[in-house]
Every structure is written in C-alpha cells, then in structure tokens.
Amino acid sequence: xxxxxxxxxxxxxxxxxxxxxxxxxxxxxxxxxxxxxxxxxxxxxxxxxxxxxxxxxxxxxxxxxxxxxxxxxxxxxxxxxxxxxxxxxxxxxxxxxxxxxxxxxxxxxxxxxxxxxxxxxxxxxxxxxxxxxxxxxxxxxxxxxxxxxxxxxxxxxxxxxxxxxxxxxxxxxxxxxxxxxxxxxxxxxxxxxxxxxxxxxxxxxxxxxxxxxxxxxxxxxx
Amino acid sequence: xxxxxxxxxxxxxxxxxxxxxxxxxxxxxxxxxxxxxxxxxxxxxxxxxxxxxxxxxxxxxxxxxxxxxxxxxxxxxxxxxxxxxxxxxxxxxxxxxxxxxxxxxxxxxxxxxxxxxxxxxxxxxxxxxxxxxxxxxxxxxxxxxxxxxxxxxxxxxxxxxxxxxxxxxxxxxxxxxxxxxxxxxxxxxxxxxxxxxxxxxxxxxxxxxxxxxxxxxxxxxxxxxxxxxxxxxxxxxxxxxxxxxxxxxxxxxxxxxxxxxxxxxxxxxxxxxxxxxxxxxxxxxxxxxxxxxxxxxxxxxxxxxxxxxxxxxxxxxxxxxxxxxxxxxxxxxxxxxxxxxxxxxxxxxxxxxxxxxxxxxxxxxxxxxxxxxxxxxxxxxxxxxxxxxxxxxxxxxxxxxxxxxxxxxxxxxxxxxxxxxxxxxxxxxxxxxxxxxxxxxxxxx
Numbered sequence: 001x002x003x004x005x006x007x008x009x010x011x012x013x014x015x016x017x018x019x020x021x022x023x024x025x026x027x028x029x030x031x032x033x034x035x036x037x038x039x040x041x042x043x044x045x046x047x048x049x050x051x052x053x054x055x056x057x058x059x060x061x062x063x064x065x066x067x068x069x070x071x072x073x074x075x076x077x078x079x080x081x082x083x084x085x086x087x088x089x090x091x092x093x094x095x096x097x098x099x100x101x102x103x104x105x106x107x108x109x110x111x112x113x114x115x116x117x118x119x120x121x122x123x124x125x126x127x128x129x130x131x132x133x134x135x136x137x138x139x140x141x142x143x144x145x146x147x148x149x150x151x152x153x154x155x156x157x158x159x160x161x162x163x164x165x166x167x168x169x170x171x172x173x174x175x176x177x178x179x180x181x182x183x184x185x186x187x188x189x190x191x192x193x194x195x196x197x198x199x200x201x202x203x204x205x206x207x208x209x210x211x212x213x214x215x216x217x218x219x220x221x222x
Numbered sequence: 223x224x225x226x227x228x229x230x231x232x233x234x235x236x237x238x239x240x241x242x243x244x245x246x247x248x249x250x251x252x253x254x255x256x257x258x259x260x261x262x263x264x265x266x267x268x269x270x271x272x273x274x275x276x277x278x279x280x281x282x283x284x285x286x287x288x289x290x291x292x293x294x295x296x297x298x299x300x301x302x303x304x305x306x307x308x309x310x311x312x313x314x315x316x317x318x319x320x321x322x323x324x325x326x327x328x329x330x331x332x333x334x335x336x337x338x339x340x341x342x343x344x345x346x347x348x349x350x351x352x353x354x355x356x357x358x359x360x361x362x363x364x365x366x367x368x369x370x371x372x373x374x375x376x377x378x379x380x381x382x383x384x385x386x387x388x389x390x391x392x393x394x395x396x397x398x399x400x401x402x403x404x405x406x407x408x409x410x411x412x413x414x415x416x417x418x419x420x421x422x423x424x425x426x427x428x429x430x431x432x433x434x435x436x437x438x439x440x441x442x443x444x445x446x447x448x449x450x451x452x453x454x455x456x457x458x459x460x461x462x463x464x465x466x467x468x469x470x471x472x473x474x475x476x477x478x479x480x481x482x483x484x485x486x487x488x489x490x491x492x493x494x495x496x497x498x499x500x501x502x503x504x505x506x507x508x509x510x511x512x513x514x515x516x517x518x519x520x521x522x523x524x525x526x527x528x529x530x531x532x533x534x535x536x537x538x539x540x541x542x543x544x545x546x547x548x549x550x551x552x553x554x555x556x557x558x559x560x561x562x563x564x565x566x567x568x569x570x571x572x573x574x575x576x577x578x579x580x581x582x583x584x585x586x587x588x589x590x591x592x593x594x595x596x597x598x599x600x601x602x603x604x605x606x607x608x609x610x611x612x613x614x615x616x617x618x619x620x621x622x623x624x625x626x627x628x629x630x631x632x633x634x635x636x637x638x639x640x641x642x643x644x645x646x647x648x649x650x651x652x653x654x655x656x657x658x659x660x661x662x663x664x665x666x667x
Contacts, residue, residue: 028314030314034317037363053347054349054352057353057356058352058356060359061352061355064359064360064363065356065360065363065392066359066389068363069362072363072366072370076370076378076382136348137349137409
C-alpha cells in the first residue's frame with residue numbers, strides 16, 4: 001500500500017511542478033492562468049492524499065472555483081494593458097531585481113519551516129493523550145474560535161475592509177457614469193419633457209411629493 | 223457494494239482475493255453504473271421537458287419517434303454524433319477542445335456523493351455536501367474557457383454572464399445550506415438524510431416520534447426558508463429560466479456555446495441537464511429527505527446492513543427500490559417545477575439578477591443562519607453550554623417553542639427585507655429629471 005501511495009504522490013507532484021513550470025514559461029497569459037488552475041487542482045489532490053479531506057475540498061472551492069475565476073477576469077479586463085505575447089513586463093536589471101525579491105520572500109517563508117521541521121518519516125506514534133491533528137471540520141472550527149481567534153478576526157476585518165474599498169471605488173465610477181436608460185424609460189422621459197406635468201415639485205414640498213414627478217418602475221410598466 | 227462483491231467472491235466462490243482487488247472491482251462497477259445512468263437521465267429529462275412545456279403551450283411536443291415520442295432523444299443523439307465538428311479558424315484550439323470536458327467532468331464527479339437509497343451511496347465522504355458544491359464550481363472555469371477560446375463576441379459575453387451569475391448565486395446556495403448543516407451538525411450527506419426520519423417532527427429533535435421517514439427539514443421554518451433560497455439559487459446555477467441570461471438566445475445567439483457544434487455542443491447540453499438533475503436531486507436530499515419516505519426505514523431495519531448483519535437480502539432489494547423510487551419521484555417533481563417556471567416567467571435583466579441575489583437572498587440567508595442558531599440553542603443545548611432555562615422543559619415543548627420563535631423571526635425578516643428591497647428597486651428605477659434634462663433636450667433639438 002505504501003508504494004501505491006508513493007507512486008500516486010510522485011504523479012501528483014510531477015503534475016504540480018510541471019504545471020507550475022508551464023505557468024511561468026508559456027507566452028499566452030490565459031494559458032498561464034489555466035495551467036495555474038491545474039496546479040491548484042494538484043495541490044488539492046495532495047491534501048486528499050494526506051487525508052485532509054476538508055482542506056482539499058476547500059482548496060478546490062476557493063482556489064479553483066473562485067480565485068482562478070478572479071484571475072481570468074482580471075486578465076480579460078487588462079488585456080490591452082499587458083499586451084499579448086510579451087514574455088516579461090520588465091527587462092534587464094529590473095528583471096533580476098524582481099526575481100531576487102521574489103526568491104527572498106519565498107525563502108523567508110520556507111527556510112524556517114525546513115530547518116525547524118523534524119523529518120522523521122513515518123511519524124513516531126504519539127504518546128496517549130495528545131490531541132488529534134487538525135484535519136476535521138469540527139477541530140478546525142474549534143481552533144478558529146478558541147485558539148486562533150485573534151488571527152481569525154484580523155483576517156475577517158481585512159476582508160471587510162477590502163470589500164468596502166471595492167464598493168467605494170465602484171461608487172466613484174458610477175457617479176461619473178450615467179445609467180443607460182431602457183427604451184421604455186427614455187420614451188417616458190421624452191413624453192414628459194414634451195408635455196411637462198402641471199405638478200412640478202418645488203423644493204419645499206412634503207415627503208410624498210417627489211414621487212409625483214419621477215418615474216418609478218411601476219409607472220413605466222403601465 | 224464492497225460487501226456484496228466481497229461476499230460473492232470470497233464467501234460464495236471461496237477465492238480469497240485481497241481486499242484492494244475487491245475494492246477496485248466494486249468501485250469500477252459503481253462508476254460504470256453511474257456513467258451509464260447520467261446520460262440516460264439527460265435523455266429522459268430532455269423528453270420530459272419538451273413534452274411538459276408543449277402541454278403548457280397548448281402543443282403536443284415530440285410524438286413521432288417511438289411510442290409517444292419516447293425515442294426522440296435517441297434520434298437527437300444520433301443527429302449530434304453525425305454532425306460536423308467545426309472549430310473556428312481564430313479559435314484557441316486546445317482550450318476550445320478542453321472546455322466541454324472541463325464542464326462535463328465536474329457534473330459526473332458530483333454523482334460520487336449522491337445517495338440513491340438506504341446504504342446506496344458511492345462514497346460517503348464526511349464533507350460530502352461541501353464536495354458537491356466545490357466540484358460544481360469548477361464548471362465555471364470550463365464556461366470561461368469556452369468563451370475565451372471561441373474568439374467570438376457572443377461567446378465571451380455569454381461566458382462572462384454565466385460566470386458572474388454562478389459566482390454570485392453560489393453564495394446564497396451555500397449559505398442556505400449552512401443553516402441545515404447547523405441543524406444536523408454534519409457535512410455528510412448520508413447522515414443528513416438519516417437525521418430526517420420521523421413524522422413532521424424529526425426524530426433527531428424529539429425522541430420517540432414514530433418513524434415514517436417524514437421528518438424532513440422542509441417542515442421546520444429554518445428549512446423552509448433555506449429551501450426557497452436554495453431552489454432560486456439552483457435555478458440560477460443550472461441556468462434555467464428566469465435566470466437563463468447566459469444563453470439568452472434572443473440576445474446573444476447561444477452564449478458560450480455559440481461556436482460549438484456536433485458532439486462538443488452535445489457535451490455542453492449533457493452537462494446542463496445532468497447538472498439540473500443533480501441540483502433537483504440534492505434539493506430533494508437536503509430538504510425533502512432524499513430516499514426517506516413511509517416504509518423505507520421499516521424495510522431497511524430488516525435488511526442486511528452493518529448494524530444488522532443477519533437480515534434478509536429481499537428487504538435490501540425492497541428498501542432499495544422504494545428509496546430510489548422516492549428520490550426519483552421528488553427529483554422529477556422539482557424538475558417539473560423548473561419546467562413550469564420556464565413556461566410561466568420571462569427572463570430577468572442582468573442588473574435585476576445581481577440585485578436580487580446580493581441585496582435580497584444573501585441577507586435573507588444570513589437571518590436564516592441566526593434562526594438556525596436559535597433552533598439549535600433551544601433544542602440541543604443544556605446547562606453546559608450556558609442555556610439553563612430550558613432544562614426542565616419536555617422535548618416536545620422545546621420543539622414547539624423553537625418552532626414558534628424561528629417562524630416569527632423568519633417571517634418578520636422576510637417581510638422587512640422584501641419591503642426594503644422593493645423600496646430600493648423603486649428608488650433605482652426612478653429617474654432624476656434634472657440629471658437627464660440637459661442631454662435629452664440637446665438630443666431632441
């Protein structure tokens with residue numbers, strides 16, 4: 001059974017590495033994004049091999065189902081900016097600087113883990129009384145609301161801030177743009193401009209008065 | 223299936239094959255069965271829909287091929303296979319080719335966790351419900367691939383619409399399921415069905431209720447609201463009228479399928495109907511008890527199962543047949559509702575679709591989660607969780623109080639949100655005359 005697992009691990013690892021290499025080497029940006037999706041999928045399969053079912057499913061739900069869609073949308077909206085067939089956006093010494101910074105950041109994340117991890121495979125049997133590893137939904141949920149509450153809350157606030165920022169940007173965009181009228185609305189508007197209704201709402205009218213002049217959806221349908 | 227194959231090979235024939243061979247054989251058998259069932263469901267559903275919609279429109283529908291037109295879908299399939307496969311010259315060939323596969327594969331994978339009857343589930347994952355929806359979200363990638371690779375305006379527009387719609391309506395669908403998950407405390411679809419035994423009151427909530435297999439979640443206020451939201455979201459995910467915006471044939475030809483012909487188009491068509499079948503089935507499973515129904519529990523108690531190894535196999539067969547019958551009856555009833563809606567409603571506009579999803583359904587599901595929490599607190603929690611005032615109540619009193627409170631919360635929330643939504647829509651539809659006067663008077667002259 002162990003050899004079967006190792007063969008499957010080798011296949012999945014080859015898929016992940018191959019897809020990751022393709023992401024950074026293909027010329028077409030959309031193809032790169034699609035290879036990235038394959039890479040995400042491989043990572044999900046790897047989680048499944050580690051018997052972390054919940055993490056695997058969430059990996060597929062979040063990365064394959066949502067983040068990759070976001071990436072594809074972003075590519076579609078910025079196609080004119082990036083340009084097709086350009087291998088790198090920066091060249092010369094800037095390219096090397098970018099590569100060095102990325103490698104440094106990755107090293108900051110991975111080196112302490114590699115050094116501090118005890119690589120005894122398979123894991124020695126834990127003494128009785130040690131808690132179960134964080135794999136199931138219930139354990140993860142409990143860890144989020146008891147042990148890692150601060151991190152959980154900070155992440156939540158961060159996401160909310162991002163959401164509010166997006167809404168603010170969208171509102172500014174909308175203020176500069178006029179809403180496109182439907183044909184029925186435009187027709188109604190022209191009719192009203194040609195024959196202005198006798199009750200023009202002055203400034204100091206009581207509350208229900210503004211409803212008399214503007215067109216609500218119900219009126220348009222009539 | 224593993225038990226049956228194991229019994230047949232190792233006990234009856236006495237060959238003593240190792241466990242992994244038997245597991246492989248049984249899984250292959252189940253997979254083959256499911257891969258055969260899925261296209262037949264699609265064939266039947268297309269016939270069903272065409273006949274039903276024809277009756278609603280005062281027509282007859284397909285009635286020439288075979289008895290009452292039953293073989294019409296097979297004739298259509300032959301037509302699909304023999305059509306020429308056309309790839310546009312400007313298309314991205316590989317992505318164009320892969321897109322239908324990426325759309326179809328997830329729908330087939332979703333069958334893996336769907337229970338058909340008592341003890342009849344291909345894989346009982348402990349995160350089955352989440353798996354179902356995670357896998358269904360992959361097909362959005364396939365739709366986007368189809369739109370991008372076709373290098374066609376209509377295909378790209380259709381794909382953008384489809385993906386925007388699927389991503390937005392996934393949120394209310396999953397949040398409405400969260401309420402049900404809170405009621406049962408599990409993500410396993412099998413345990414979800416087992417929690418729905420009883421008679422209008424789930425026997426998991428009140429012990430001692432007679433088990434007629436009718437303790438469905440639809441009979442609780444939380445489940446009812448969750449079902450309404452879920453079914454609307456399922457209509458949007460399955461791209462059914464009134465949410466068939468992605469392939470609105472009067473606006474954008476056929477959406478992301480515009481540049482596909484022959485069997486590739488057939489695969490998109492297959493994926494769509496299989497997805498509709500699965501969404502109806504999962505709605506039946508989560509809110510209407512799946513295979514639960516009068517008699518199934520009684521029969522399964524007498525059958526061979528892990529809990530009762532010396533039962534009679536006849537009861538296995540009977541319970542299986544009855545369970546599958548109940549599940550399919552509920553599924554087809556939901557599909558009929560989908561057809562009925564198609565016959566009754568016009569298509570929504572894109573902005574109406576987005577407003578309805580984000581401003582009405584999502585707040586409604588959030589309120590529903592709160593009332594699910596109230597339900598759990600009143601029914602399950604005791605002094606150790608800090609709820610002391612319910613400990614002397616009888617289970618039926620607890621159930622009654624929980625029912626009344628959650629019903630009140632949900633009704634008040636629904637009315638309030640509906641009013642706010644209607645007011646905001648009216649506000650949006652209103653035109654500020656001053657803003658438009660200048661441009662329009664300019665164009666009129």
